[in-house]
Amino acid sequence: MTKDLSFYVKKFSKLRVDRAHGSVAPHKPILLLSVIELLQQGEIQQNQIFLSAELISTFLKYWTHLGSDIHRSDIALPFYHLTGDGFWHLSPNPGFESTIAAKVKLKSLTALRNAVNYAFLDDDLFNLLYDSESRSYLITAIVQEWFSEWEREFQTLYQVDAFQEFQLRLFEKGGETYSVEDLADEAKTVVRDAAFRKIVVSLYGQRCAFCRLRIISLDSQNIVDGAHIKPFSEFRDDRFDNGLALCKNHHWAFDRGWFGINEDYRIIIPHDRFTEESPQDTRSMKDFDGELINLPTQATHYPRLESLDWHRQRWNIA
Ligand SMILES: [Zn+2]
Numbered sequence: 001m002t003k004d005l006s007f008y009v010k011k012f013s014k015l016r017v018d019r020a021h022g023s024v025a026p027h028k029p030i031l032l033l034s035v036i037e038l039l040q041q042g043e044i045q046q047n048q049i050f051l052s053a054e055l056i057s058t059f060l061k062y063w064t065h066l067g068s069d070i071h072r073s074d075i076a077l078p079f080y081h082l083t084g085d086g087f088w089h090l091s092p093n094p095g096f097e098s099t100i101a102a103k104v105k106l107k108s109l110t111a112l113r114n115a116v117n118y119a120f121l122d123d124d125l126f127n128l129l130y131d132s133e134s135r136s137y138l139i140t141a142i143v144q145e146w147f148s149e150w151e152r153e154f155q156t157l158y159q160v161d162a163f164q165e166f167q168l169r170l171f172e173k174g175g176e177t178y179s180v181e182d183l184a185d186e187a188k189t190v191v192r193d194a195a196f197r198k199i200v201v202s203l204y205g206q207r208c209a210f211c212r213l214r215i216i217s218l219d220s221q222n223i224v225d226g227a228h229i230k231p232f233s234e235f236r237d238d239r240f241d242n243g244l245a246l247c248k249n250h251h252w253a254f255d256r257g258w259f260g261i262n263e264d265y266r267i268i269i270p271h272d273r274f275t276e277e278s279p280q281d282t283r284s285m286k287d288f289d290g291e292l293i294n295l296p297t298q299a300t301h302y303p304r305l306e307s308l309d310w311h312r313q314r315w316n317i318a
Contacts, residue, residue, distance in 0.1 A: 003124040005134050008087065012138055013145040016084055025071050026063075027078035028085070029146040034058040036139055037158060039129055045219065047126040048091070048118040051079060051109070053194030054163045056187050061162035066147050075187055076109040079119060087122045109186040167195045174300070175199075175239035183236065196238045197226030203296040204245030209303075210259070210267065211283075212294050213247045225251045229307035241304035245294075253285070257315025261308045267291050270317050 012032065018025035034055055038044045043054050056075055063073040082088035083103075092100040096115040099106075106112040121129070128134040143154050150157070170176065175196060183189050201224050207214040208224050215223040227246045230237055244261075246254055253259060260268045269289040278284040295302055312318075 003122060005128055005137060008125050008128060009137060009141045011085060011087060012141045015146075021070050023068055023070060024146070025077075026066055026068055026146060027071065027074070028082055029142050030062045030066055031059060031075065031078040031082065032142055033062055033139070033158075036129055036135060040132075040135065041161070047120045047123065049120065050118045051075070051113050051116070051190075053191045057162040057166055057191045060187065060191070061160060062157070065153075065157055066150060073187075074109070076106065076112045079116075080106055080112060082119070087125050089120050089122075091117045091120060093117045109190070113190075163191070163195070166191060167199060170195050171199055171240075174241070175243075177239060178236040180236070192238065193232075196240075196243065200226030200240055200243035201245045203240060203243075203301045204294060205297075207245060207294050208247035208250055209244050209293040209295070210246060210250040210254075210288065223247055227251045227254060229303055229311050231255075237307075239304075240301055242307045244303055254311075257311075257317060259285070259288075260312040260315060260317035261293055261303065262312075263305050263308070265293050265295060265302065267293060268312070268317055270315075 012029070015028045015032075017028055035044065035049055037058055038054055043052075049055065059075045060073060067073055080090075083090060090100050093115060099115050106115055120126070129138060139158075143151055147154070170192075176192075178192070201222060204224070205214070206216060206222060206224055213223065224245050224247050227244045228235075228237070229242050229244055232238065235242070244254070250259075257270070258273050260270070262268055267288045267290065269286050271286075274285075276284050276286065
């Protein structure tokens with residue numbers, strides 16, 4: 001059978017969904033709509049679908065409107081079970097090839113993210129979704145079959161960039177501190193974490209606060225991390241003034257107390273932690289002692305003195 005547009009229109013209308021609870025589980029069509037939206041936005045550019053904060057927040061956006069009350073809004077379910085429909089495949093992470101091949105059920109989002117690198121579609125389907133005309137046929141097929149009562153409102157919903165909106169709301173609040181209960185939902189935690197990191201990095205102009213390095217790949221991967229000054233695992237403090245943009249090396253070094261930052265935002269290098277040998281023409285870490293860090297444009301986003309003080313005390317940096 002040729003896998004053309006009508007083949008996939010039929011596939012999308014006949015998704016193998018769970019009907020056990022007397023109503024259709026809408027997870028699969030919602031996940032497909034989310035993937036298609038990110039593809040149109042340019043967020044997905046290759047046939048590799050990651051369980052990213054963008055995908056999760058888009059899925060949750062649709063779930064809020066199109067989801068059902070009797071099912072859990074768990075993106076891990078369709079991300080795994082769509083493999084049963086023949087056009088959705090999983091690419092395992094190294095070491096998980098046999099887990100995926102043996103179709104071991106991965107129940108939680110964390111387990112799935114550990115085992116699966118990304119999902120990918122049949123190449124024919126990916127190409128059809130890349131083309132705007134066939135894409136709109138496939139969207140219509142999903143909406144008409146699974147969400148016919150939403151046909152009129154769908155376009156408006158489709159245009160909302162959920163992850164962007166979430167970041168805007170968080171930004172206006174200056175970040176947030178969470179309770180343990182807040183973190184029970186794995187999917188929301190992935191979204192919050194990604195939003196915190198993205199905003200912190202952008203406040204520092206994508207540059208490392210220590211060495212000012214700025215490297216961004218063509219697909220927007222960043223060598224600079226949004227780091228926590230007081231560790232998130234202990235304090236759950238995602239306020240932006242508990243953040244610092246640091247490159248991988250200096251993030252690692254900061255988390256081990258190889259340097260601190262004083263109340264004037266200057267770097268302090270304790271002299272009893274490490275030895276170093278830098279290649280010619282590159283600055284050694286110790287050379288940064290006393291230097292002002294790269295700060296955000298607005299003083300309200302500067303790292304909080306209380307957090308910096310906590311970090312110096314924690315690592316015994318005078
Ligand atoms: Zn750096």
